[in-house]
Amino acid sequence: MHTKRIIPCLDVKGGKVVKGIQFVGLKEVGDPIELAKRYYEQGADELVFLDIAATQEGRDTMLSMVERVAREIFIPFTVGGGIRTLEDIHRLLLAGADKVSLNSAAVYHKQLIQEGAQRFGSQCIVLAVDAKRRQDNSGWNVYVRGGEEDSGLDLLAWVQEAVALGAGEILLTSMDADGTKQGYDIEMCKAVRSVVSVPVIASGGCGALAHFAKAFETDACDAALAASLFHYEETTIPKVKAYLKRKGVAIR
Numbered sequence: 001m002h003t004k005r006i007i008p009c010l011d012v013k014g015g016k017v018v019k020g021i022q023f024v025g026l027k028e029v030g031d032p033i034e035l036a037k038r039y040y041e042q043g044a045d046e047l048v049f050l051d052i053a054a055t056q057e058g059r060d061t062m063l064s065m066v067e068r069v070a071r072e073i074f075i076p077f078t079v080g081g082g083i084r085t086l087e088d089i090h091r092l093l094l095a096g097a098d099k100v101s102l103n104s105a106a107v108y109h110k111q112l113i114q115e116g117a118q119r120f121g122s123q124c125i126v127l128a129v130d131a132k133r134r135q136d137n138s139g140w141n142v143y144v145r146g147g148e149e150d151s152g153l154d155l156l157a158w159v160q161e162a163v164a165l166g167a168g169e170i171l172l173t174s175m176d177a178d179g180t181k182q183g184y185d186i187e188m189c190k191a192v193r194s195v196v197s198v199p200v201i202a203s204g205g206c207g208a209l210a211h212f213a214k215a216f217e218t219d220a221c222d223a224a225l226a227a228s229l230f231h232y233e234e235t236t237i238p239k240v241k242a243y244l245k246r247k248g249v250a251i252r
Contacts, residue, residue, distance in 0.1 A: 002222060002250075003250045003251055003252045004216045004221075004222065004223060004224070004244070004249055004250060004251050004252070005045035005046060005201075005222065005223035005224070005252055006044060006045050006212070006223070006224060006226075006237055006240055006241065006251070006252075007044065007045060007046045007047065007048055007201060007223050007224065007225045007226075008035075008039040008044050008047060008048070008225070008226060008227065008230045008237070009047075009048040009049075009050065009203065009225050009226070009227045010032050010035055010036060010047070010048070010049045010050070010069075010227075011026075011050050011052045011227060012032050012049060012050065012051050012052065012062070012065065012081075013026060013051075013052050013053045014053070015032070015062070015065065016028045016029075016030070016031065016032070017029050017030045017031070017032050017035055017231065018052070019179065019227055019228045019231060021178065021179030021180060029228070029231040029232065030231060032049065032065055032068075032069060033065075033068050033069060033072060035231065036049070036069045036072055036073050037072040037073065039073075039230065039237060040072065040073040040074065040075060042236055042237040042238055043237050043238055043241065044075060044237050045075060045076075045223070045252045046075055046076040046077070046078065046223070047069075047073055047075060047076075047077050047078070048078045048079075048080070048101065048171065048201075048225060049065075049066065049069060049077065049078070049079045049080070049097075050079075050080045050081050050101065050128075051065075051079075051080070051081030051082055052081060052146055053081075053146070063091060063092070063095050066079050066092060066095045066096060066097060067095045067096055069096070070095060070096020070097065071096070076098045076099065077096065077097050077098050077099070078097065078098065078099040078100070078101050078126055078171070079092050079095075079097040079099075079100055079101065080100060080101025080102065080103060080126070080128055080171075081101075081103075083100055083101075083102055083105050083112075084105050084109070084112075085112070086112070086115055086116060086119060088100075089112075089116050089119075089120060089124070090119075090120075093120065093124065098124070099123070099124050099125070099126050099169070100116070100124060100125065100126065101126040101127075101128040101171055102116070102125065102126070102127060102128060102167075103127075103128040103129070103130065103144065104144040104145055104146075106127055106128075106162060106167075107142065107144050107151050107153065107158075108144070110161070110162075110165060111165075113125060113127065113162055113165040113166050113167050114165040114166050116166070117165070117166025117167070117168065118166065121168070122166050122167065122168035122198075123168045123169075124168070125166060125167050125168050125169075126167070126168070126169045126170070126171050126201075127159065127162045127163075127167035127169070127170050127171070128170075128171040128173070129142055129155065129158065129159065129170060129171070129172050129173065130142070130143045130144070130146075130147045130173045130175050131143065131155045131172065131173070131174060131175065131188060132147075132150075132174075132175040132176055133176055133188075139154055139155060139156065139191075140154070140155035140156075140188055140191075141153065141154065141155065142154070142155055142158050143175060147175055155188070155191075155192065156191060156192065156195050159172075159192050159195065159196050160195050160196060163196045163197070163198055167198065168198055168199075169198050169199045169200075169201065170192060170196065170198060170199070170200045170201065171201045171203060171225070172188070172189060172192055172200055172201060172202060172203060172221075173203040173204045174188055174203070174204035174205060175204065176204075177204040177205025178203075178204040178205060179204075179205075179228065180205050180207070181205065181206070181207020181208070181228070181229070182205055182207060183205050183206070183207065183208075183210075183211040183214060184202045184203075184204065184205050184206060184211055184214070184215045184220065184221070184224070185202075185204065185205060186214065186215065186218055186220045189202045189215065189220035189221050190218065190219075190220045193219070193220065193221070199222035199223065200220075200221045200222055200223075201221060201222065201223040201224070201225050202215050202220060202221035202223070202224050202225065203225040206224065206225075206226040206229055207229060207234075208229075209235060209239070209240060209243045211224075212224050212226075212240055212243070212244060213243070213244060213247045213249060216244065216249045217247070217249065
């Protein structure tokens with residue numbers, strides 16, 4: 001069995017790490033460089049950096065910030081936000097990212113997934129999906145532009161199409177669970193895992209050690225992403241890993 005990964009996430013806006021609830025009410029929680037260094041030193045398996053306002057503001061990801069983070073950490077580093085072209089991907093990889101996360105751009109320009117995978121390898125292309133349960137409870141829709149706009153795409157159909165195009169990993173965020181600290185959306189994660197063969201990172205809703213364990217024990221995901229839990233030091237990565245080992249979860 002593959003070992004499970006713990007991944008802190010830095011949502012960055014205006015040069016600061018921010019966190020909200022269900023994508024609204026953002027509050028500043030710290031400096032991206034300091035937090036990245038802290039999580040690396042604590043033993044994070046990977047780090048995700050999302051420039052969450054880049055798409056709405058129609059600008060590129062903050063390259064200088066990516067370069068500064070990359071100098072401080074020596075673990076796989078995924079960067080997303082404001083990526084629209086192959087050249088954008090290339091610039092981020094040169095700046096120190098190991099992978100890029102495509103969200104809105106993947107929906108608007110599906111060929112970017114395919115072209116990116118062909119040029120840089122599928123392992124570099126992470127499909128980020130913000131999904132919300134439909135009101136009739138018939139499944140989930142994919143949202144774009146920082147969760148502001150319903151794309152009309154069905155989640156399961158979209159992840160299958162994106163993987164067929166070359167996406168090598170899926171970063172799956174439950175908009176319903178995001179920031180609530182009520183636990184990951186296990187049902188949604190398992191639904192996605194049942195239709196794709198690439199690793200799935202669960203995101204949104206983690207608020208306790210037991211939530212990590214449930215996600216892994218139910219085999220809902222390959223990696224678990226958390227933000228506010230770590231930012232506010234409600235727990236630490238070593239504590240999470242020690243807890244999971246006691247639970248018998250194969251962890252890195």
